[in-house]
Amino acid sequence: MLEAGAFDGIHAAMMVHPATKEYADHHTRALVGLRASYTGRTAHSAAAPHEGINAGDAATVAQVAIGLLRQQLLPGALVHGIVTKGGEAANSIPGAAELLYDARANSVKELAEVKKQLIVCFEAGAVATGASLHITEETREFSGFRNDQPMVGFYQANAESLGRRFDDEPLEKRLSEAASTDMANVSLAIPSIHPVIRVEAHGASNHQPEFARWCASEDADKAALEGGAAMAWTAIDLALDTTERRRLITVGESSGPGAEAADF
Known part of the structure; x- marks a missing residue:
């Protein structure tokens, strides 16, 4: 508007x-919201798990990285989010997963650093699993x-x-x-x-x-x-x-x- x-x-x-x-x-606080969408390859969890690329695991790796990142965040900075997509069935390796996260900081300048750190955590999930990653800005940046x-x-x-x-x-x-x-x-x-x-x-x-x-x-x-x-x-x-x-x-x-x- x-x-x-x-x-x-x-x-x-x-x-x-x-x-x-x-x-x-x-x-x-300044804020930006990011959606991380992982695309892997669906496979049967028992019959052919080696044929799959687990997008759900990519999201898990990213969340672990974010949890470890919190110790090094700037004072006043926050990162928090949810899993919006993680799989359809227990016997099927998920071929798609999504995370929705907000990053906050005391200023727009500091937010840029926290946003960069959050994106690296998302990328870690893709690197660890071989899933592809697409990041979109879900919430426009607030000052x-x-x-x-x-x-x-x-x-x-x-x-x-x-x-x-x-x-x-x-x-x-x-x-x-x-x-x-x-x-x-x-x-x-x-x-x-x-x-x-x-x-x-x-x-x-x-x-x-x-x-x-x-x-x-x-x-x-x-x-x-x-x-x-x-x-x-x-x-x-x-x-x-x-x-x-x-x-x-x-x-x-x-x-x-x-x-x-x-x-x-």
């Missing part, structure tokens, strides 16, 4: 996301999020006036728990904020089924309404503040999807 011009003429962007904590600014601090200040003041209370944790701890978002790319093009708003989830956390159920609660409805109101009031504040209005107009006219991402 960004590259297609959907944000052209837009001078600011905001959204809130449910969470178990509450922050007006949002720190995220880290660039918070617009004046907007953060307006949002926090407005949310606090509604009774919202923000967590105060060391930045190091927050970065250690950081996820990723495609809105980070938008934040490099135009001034943006992406606050997270607390939902009482009774011990559950994001991406757990229990958390999804609590997001349909009265407390979650209240959080969504108050987050929406705080963003609306922030938009009003930005429009009424002469200095901020001029700044956003100027920045909006000079920025775009090619904004520098190396440090985010």
Whole structure:
């Protein structure tokens, strides 16, 4: 959407996301998603295993390599994924297998190194088994999020006036728990904020089924309404503040999807 011009003429962007904590600014990791597809040769596992090329084994070798790689990853970097295809029957050597993995890092620059390491692990599976390998970028690269601090200040003041209370944790701890978002790319093009708003989830956390159920609660409805109101009031504040209005107009006219991402 960004590259297609959907944000052209837009001078600011905001959204809130449910969470178990509450922050007006949002720190995220850079991310890229890769799919590794192995092609081998199917054969009967008992009658003619020597005629097969085990694509499932290629995926296994890659996963072992990734597990060993984790000790040498850059601080803050993460690699995690799943097997999306591994075979059809126990008595048949799989001729096809697929892995879907995400790589994350503290910046786009560091992500490039982690991505390179992940690809080498995928290649190890192919080399070890003789299977062929095809790698595709499943998730477009996300940068880290660039918070617009004046907007953060307006949002926090407005949310606090509604009774919202923000967590105060060391930045190091927050970065250690950081996820990723495609809105980070938008934040490099135009001034943006992406606050997270607390939902009482009774011990559950994001991406757990229990958390999804609590997001349909009265407390979650209240959080969504108050987050929406705080963003609306922030938009009003930005429009009424002469200095901020001029700044956003100027920045909006000079920025775009090619904004520098190396440090985010």
